[in-house]
Amino acid sequence: MKTNLFFLLNFFLLVSNLFSWTWPISNSNSPNDSDTITSPFGPRLLDNQYNFHKGIDIHANENTDVHAAYSGSLVVAEYQGGNTGGIVSISDGTQKTVYMHLNSWTNLVPGSYIGEGDWIGQSGGTGAGANDPHLHFEYRDGTNHELHPLMVMPYNDNDNCQTEMLEDDNRDWKFRLKVPSDELDIDYFFLDFEYYDGYGTVFEELYVDYSFRENIPTTSGQNSINVLNGNWTMTVHTHNFHPSHTDQIVDFQFTSNSPDIYMITVEGDFYTAKDVWDGSLGFYNFPTHADDFVISNNLNLIHQNHPNPFNPSTTISYSLADNIKNPKIEIYNIKGQLVRALELPEEQGANTVNWDGRNKQDNPVSSGVYLYRLVNDGKAVQSRKMMMLK
Numbered sequence: 001m002k003t004n005l006f007f008l009l010n011f012f013l014l015v016s017n018l019f020s021w022t023w024p025i026s027n028s029n030s031p032n033d034s035d036t037i038t039s040p041f042g043p044r045l046l047d048n049q050y051n052f053h054k055g056i057d058i059h060a061n062e063n064t065d066v067h068a069a070y071s072g073s074l075v076v077a078e079y080q081g082g083n084t085g086g087i088v089s090i091s092d093g094t095q096k097t098v099y100m101h102l103n104s105w106t107n108l109v110p111g112s113y114i115g116e117g118d119w120i121g122q123s124g125g126t127g128a129g130a131n132d133p134h135l136h137f138e139y140r141d142g143t144n145h146e147l148h149p150l151m152v153m154p155y156n157d158n159d160n161c162q163t164e165m166l167e168d169d170n171r172d173w174k175f176r177l178k179v180p181s182d183e184l185d186i187d188y189f190f191l192d193f194e195y196y197d198g199y200g201t202v203f204e205e206l207y208v209d210y211s212f213r214e215n216i217p218t219t220s221g222q223n224s225i226n227v228l229n230g231n232w233t234m235t236v237h238t239h240n241f242h243p244s245h246t247d248q249i250v251d252f253q254f255t256s257n258s259p260d261i262y263m264i265t266v267e268g269d270f271y272t273a274k275d276v277w278d279g280s281l282g283f284y285n286f287p288t289h290a291d292d293f294v295i296s297n298n299l300n301l302i303h304q305n306h307p308n309p310f311n312p313s314t315t316i317s318y319s320l321a322d323n324i325k326n327p328k329i330e331i332y333n334i335k336g337q338l339v340r341a342l343e344l345p346e347e348q349g350a351n352t353v354n355w356d357g358r359n360k361q362d363n364p365v366s367s368g369v370y371l372y373r374l375v376n377d378g379k380a381v382q383s384r385k386m387m388m389l390k
């Protein structure tokens, strides 16, 4: 029996405004038409060479007011000449924001307090690609490393993301995700697989460590990931990442090695900013054989933590079925950094483990989304997400 393809393009949002950030051009809490990004963070082609753009360029006609994205004390407000022009930077010790190519800037002295949204200057006409006047905006962490500003700034305008089906074959199935160049990129991507084992619905949640920005694959088709106990292989194909003024396109291709799993839906969750939004990529029926599927009941699984959101601790329940070897739950922050690993006993069956909300250094973690996954025998089995909310 071959099932029909069922495909929904609807996206829906779950937006949580947990973090206070202001867009420096529109002076608003969420981006609007004044916040068009003309050059994104990451590798870019400039004068026929790739360099790394350490911030985002936000379109702004000359002498547009610029506002502090985040509060802190003034580090510098001065003219530096050359491509940079006027520069303002503000730091609270752990977060630093930098604003470049300014025509004018605040006359406050270094050390002065700048509140979020305060006027700090006016945009100028210098900088790479200055024929399109812009504000160059950077975010740096406590060690002065540039990070993707959109990982910390609110952004939830996903209306223009598109998915389309490219191939719908028996064992070869591909869809395309398209993010317009003036929209945000996707930093983190989850795929939820749902299938029936004959007794009920089983999920596998796959965390694709995939970034359009920091981790751009140079060769198409190099990112193969085994899913659903290795019965399906997912390959990521990328297109058109360079130069920056093009749409960002990625194809996800799934190839089945065996007909014995009946997959029914795939959903993608996108993480584009600290304000997380969940976008449902679409629902797909896999055209496979429902009548002769066989599936193992021996699954290692983790379940949604409780409570969630949590503060300060939470409980994760899981079950281990077979081939149990060095099981653990790994907890990652939204940047993909390992925060903590919880060793689990090598015992078959359902169990729970408590996470005290502390990292490897035994310090309490900050508010935000965390990803946790069950790892057994060195292999990630399943991933989920949770939220610490202080």
Ligand SMILES: [Zn+2]
Pocket (backbone or CB within 6 Å): 039, 053, 055, 056, 057, 127, 135, 136, 137
């Ligand atoms: Zn720039």
